[in-house]
Amino acid sequence: MTDKTITPREITFRVRRYDPDVDTVPHFDEYRMHVHDGMTVLEALHQIKAEKEPTLAWRSSCRMGVCGSCGMFINHLPMLACQTQVLHLDSDVVTIAPLPNYENVKDLVPNLEPLIEKHAAIKPFIIHTNSKEIDEPTGEFLQSVKERESISQFTHCIKCGLCLAACPTVATDPLFLGPQALAQAYRYTADNRDCGLHGRLEAIDIFHGPYQCHLAGACSQACPKGVDPAFAIQLLKRTLVLDSIGFGKKKSSLAKVMPLADVVKAIEEFAPPPRTVK
Amino acid sequence: MRETRLWSLHILVLPIIAVLLGAHFAVMHYAPVFYGMSVEKAREFSTMIERGKSITQLVLYILLLAAGLYHGMYGVRGIIRELPLTPTLAKLVDVGIIAFGLFIFALGTYVTWWTYSYKIGG
Ligand code: HEM
Numbered sequence A: 001m002t003d004k005t006i007t008p009r010e011i012t013f014r015v016r017r018y019d020p021d022v023d024t025v026p027h028f029d030e031y032r033m034h035v036h037d038g039m040t041v042l043e044a045l046h047q048i049k050a051e052k053e054p055t056l057a058w059r060s061s062c063r064m065g066v067c068g069s070c071g072m073f074i075n076h077l078p079m080l081a082c083q084t085q086v087l088h089l090d091s092d093v094v095t096i097a098p099l100p101n102y103e104n105v106k107d108l109v110p111n112l113e114p115l116i117e118k119h120a121a122i123k124p125f126i127i128h129t130n131s132k133e134i135d136e137p138t139g140e141f142l143q144s145v146k147e148r149e150s151i152s153q154f155t156h157c158i159k160c161g162l163c164l165a166a167c168p169t170v171a172t173d174p175l176f177l178g179p180q181a182l183a184q185a186y187r188y189t190a191d192n193r194d195c196g197l198h199g200r201l202e203a204i205d206i207f208h209g210p211y212q213c214h215l216a217g218a219c220s221q222a223c224p225k226g227v228d229p230a231f232a233i234q235l236l237k238r239t240l241v242l243d244s245i246g247f248g249k250k251k252s253s254l255a256k257v258m259p260l261a262d263v264v265k266a267i268e269e270f271a272p273p274p275r276t277v278k
Numbered sequence B: 001m002r003e004t005r006l007w008s009l010h011i012l013v014l015p016i017i018a019v020l021l022g023a024h025f026a027v028m029h030y031a032p033v034f035y036g037m038s039v040e041k042a043r044e045f046s047t048m049i050e051r052g053k054s055i056t057q058l059v060l061y062i063l064l065l066a067a068g069l070y071h072g073m074y075g076v077r078g079i080i081r082e083l084p085l086t087p088t089l090a091k092l093v094d095v096g097i098i099a100f101g102l103f104i105f106a107l108g109t110y111v112t113w114w115t116y117s118y119k120i121g122g
């Protein structure tokens, strides 16, 4: 975070309002409020709702950047309201609108259904040839630290949908799978325990798939969890190209199974240190 | 056809375009440097016909035509298909692009062949 002096002061919030039962087009309402140091946009919205406008609608839950519910267009950039401090925006007017590239349900609430549908389409789970081992596990699939690190950042996705709101391709091509689903397609395909690439081809090796990414990189800038979906899409392209010419990673010797007895032993080995406070 | 194959070809033809278009530019724009003749002279009908007699040029131009057309047509298809189209319209765009590309390829090949087989003096 910047270390500029943050003076508590009066801030004007321009909040986009839209009630489909009443309005034909959205409009902006303004609320002026004293903002203290550390106050987040989400807290400001709660205060506006409590003191000025009880009908204001938005979606939020955890307040700590984990659930991914409170994505909004704050001063024309997609951000999580709970992770954005008002005074860090360095502006006396803060404009809040619903995430673009989604249908607007009401006020600041976007319809995230397309995000979820695209995510589900790429089969976001480990697909293993040994279905018996999946249904009746005799142990755990092994994954080395290096194997885990190679996909680690992509596992941090919280499905907030900010990346789709930032993506210029999604803006013109609503069918584009988008950075979230494509990054997750890479996350699972690159996982050493997965051998589901061919099962995902029908969903990802299509016109509206990775090749519609024109490298704007806006998704990576928007991601509140530090994921680089634009990079994942390039890695997915490489995976697909190599597979299409028969040079795909052979995963026949996939993830060895560690017998349960050894798993228990390993857990004991890596047990946390004893408690220091009784 | 897997989109990956179509896109890979779009990228794979780039080295061909870079080299052959470079050579084409050398003939058309840098003739004074490479051939010791003026640009006007290099673009004259008679010079063009003379150049066109070479079988190497015939093959390379048809290769550039194919590579440039494929790259360009795939690119244009991408731009059009990014618009919200119904599946039928999308199919129509694909078929239209293929038909248009094949037509231009046939025309270009005919022109190049015509130059190659042109009898100087009638
Ligand atoms: C050596 C020269 C060239 C290079 C290095 C080059 C490179 C590229 C690349 C990398 C793309 C993909 C961009 C993306 O997916 O966002 C592209 C797209 C495209 N190229 Fe080329 N190209 C060259 C020559 C040409 C020529 C001669 C034409 C015209 C016949 C052409 C027409 C197009 C079109 C229409 C697109 C699609 C643009 C878009 O999707 O926004 N290119 N080119």
Ligand code: HEM
Residues within 6 Å of the ligand: B021, B024, B027, B028, B043, B047, B048, B049, B051, B061, B062, B064, B065, B066, B068, B107, B108, B109, B111, B112
């Ligand atoms: C101002 C620039 C250009 C000039 C003056 C020019 C001129 C010519 C001429 C005079 C020919 C006949 C063959 C010859 O005499 O060698 C020709 C053929 C050709 N040019 Fe160009 N050209 C230009 C740009 C381009 C570009 C940008 C491309 C590719 C994207 C291209 C692709 C071709 C191809 C494929 C042929 C042979 C196929 C055919 O004859 O149909 N040219 N050009």
